[in-house]
Amino acid sequence: MSSLLIKNGFVVTLNDANDMLENGSVYIEDDKIVEVGLIPEDKYQPDRVIDAGGNIVMPGLINAHHHLYSTFARGFVPPGEPARNFKEILERLWWKLDLALDAEDVYYSALIAVMYAARAGCTTIIDHHASPSCSDGSLDIIEKAFREVGLSGCLCYEVSDRNEKGEGIAENERYIKKCKDAEDDQMAALFGLHALMTLSTPTLEKCADIAHQLGTGFHVHVAEGEIDVQLTFERYQRRIMDRFLDFGIPSPQTIFVHGIHFEAREMDLLKTTDSILVNNPESNMNNGLSVTPILEMLSRGVLVGLGTDGMSSHMISQARAMYLLQRTYRRDPRVAFGEAAEILLQNNRAICERIFKEPRGVLAPGHLADVIIPEYVPFTPLHANNFYGHMLYGLSFSRVSTTVARGNVIVENGHMTGVDEEEVRAKCVERAKALWSRIH
Numbered sequence: 003m004s005s006l007l008i009k010n011g012f013v014v015t016l017n018d019a020n021d022m023l024e025n026g027s028v029y030i031e032d033d034k035i036v037e038v039g040l041i042p043e044d045k046y047q048p049d050r051v052i053d054a055g056g057n058i059v060m061p062g063l064i065n066a067h068h069h070l071y072s073t074f075a076r077g078f079v080p081p082g083e084p085a086r087n088f089k090e091i092l093e094r095l096w097w098k099l100d101l102a103l104d105a106e107d108v109y110y111s112a113l114i115a116v117m118y119a120a121r122a123g124c125t126t127i128i129d130h131h132a133s134p135s136c137s138d139g140s141l142d143i144i145e146k147a148f149r150e151v152g153l154s155g156c157l158c159y160e161v162s163d164r165n166e167k168g169e170g171i172a173e174n175e176r177y178i179k180k181c182k183d184a185e186d187d188q189m190a191a192l193f194g195l196h197a198l199m200t201l202s203t204p205t206l207e208k209c210a211d212i213a214h215q216l217g218t219g220f221h222v223h224v225a226e227g228e229i230d231v232q233l234t235f236e237r238y239q240r241r242i243m244d245r246f247l248d249f250g251i252p253s254p255q256t257i258f259v260h261g262i263h264f265e266a267r268e269m270d271l272l273k274t275t276d277s278i279l280v281n282n283p284e285s286n287m288n289n290g291l292s293v294t295p296i297l298e299m300l301s302r303g304v305l306v307g308l309g310t311d312g313m314s315s316h317m318i319s320q321a322r323a324m325y326l327l328q329r330t331y332r333r334d335p336r337v338a339f340g341e342a343a344e345i346l347l348q349n350n351r352a353i354c355e356r357i358f359k360e361p362r363g364v365l366a367p368g369h370l371a372d373v374i375i376p377e378y379v380p381f382t383p384l385h386a387n388n389f390y391g392h393m394l395y396g397l398s399f400s401r402v403s404t405t406v407a408r409g410n411v412i413v414e415n416g417h418m419t420g421v422d423e424e425e426v427r428a429k430c431v432e433r434a435k436a437l438w439s440r441i442h
């Protein structure tokens with residue numbers, strides 16, 4: 003057994019009572035939290051003690067929608083004219099990039115992205131993967147990156163018919179079974195689908211059959227661009243949620259991503275099926291898309307989560323983008339501030355409760371020992387009623403000095419402890435350069 007005591011922190015527990023403890027401690031054994039509170043120093047004999055120096059100590063953050071494979075797009079200029087719309091962004095950038103990835107690219111793009119997530123205080127990532135030239139076994143490669151860094155992850159492969167009919171079905175089925183048989187809960191799986199616009203009826207039927215047999219939810223993009231809505235209606239005379247219902251896809255374990263162009267009835271269907279909707283505001287802005295009506299969804303009681311869609315691994319800045327965008331959209335400075343913070347801190351945790359066995363996202367006994375120490379000593383009063391203000395205006399710009407994931411100190415003084423950052427970075431530059439040269 004290994005043990006760790008974090009002491010002298012401003013401990014933000016995020017428990018139901020919203021307890022905050024000045025000069026508080028967190029005691030950890032193996033991968034679980036044992037005690038949180040004002041712990042006398044001689045109560046335990048921990049293997050290791052970390053002095054938080056009065057900085058905030060809080061639960062590790064959760065990213066509810068990511069694309070680790072998109073990492074090597076940073077700095078890449080797609081050939082040809084700039085994309086004019088969402089469909090062209092997919093065709094000219096993402097579908098060329100994912101097709102060009104080989105197995106080693108999949109590994110390094112995941113490894114460095116997971117490392118930077120850890121450094122940004124994110125300890126659980128729900129990822130959506132595509133690498134059509136090496137789909138079989140690709141989720142194992144990504145899992146390897148997660149295990150080397152030490153984060154928890156939920157993986158899926160995005161099935162579509164855009165290159166080959168039903169590409170990725172076998173990889174989802176294999177990986178879901180693997181996770182069900184695994185001895186630990188570090189990795190989980192969903193059945194990945196790209197979007198209705200790239201999925202034929204036979205493919206959807208096959209995916210639904212397999213996922214239902216395995217008792218697994220889905221992870222799929224919905225109504226991100228108007229084209230998804232238009233093509234689905236032209237081909238099948240169905241709205242997006244109606245077509246998913248035809249195949250039994252909505253469920254409490256199913257993550258629908260975006261939902262920008264949902265009409266009121268489709269939002270009601272999200273609620274009646276208890277499905278999850280994940281919003282990615284920076285990505286939507288980056289693609290020149292419209293705004294997801296998350297306040298309308300929240301008012302219906304839909305479980306709305308927050309992801310980055312590959313834009314970054316910084317969850318607090320993403321929550322900041324969420325409320326700023328909603329305020330701009332509604333021309334109302336009163337809205338979305340508390341909602342954005344709660345979506346990040348409470349709803350993303352609730353999503354994980356539906357996917358993983360181990361509870362996380364609260365500093366409480368029995369919870370997974372995912373704990374972060376951002377470099378943030380408040381210079382204005384901080385208490386239970388104004389933490390969101392400190393988080394969205396202050397913590398969003400703070401470096402995370404320490405990340406403890408599954409009980410292991412994986413980031414210390416802002417850098418990885420168990421991975422050679424410089425070696426991985428140099429390898430990534432080499433891989434990205436070669437990848438870019440293959441895209442025309």
Ligand SMILES: [Zn+2]
Nearest residue numbers: 069130259311
């Ligand atoms: Zn996405």
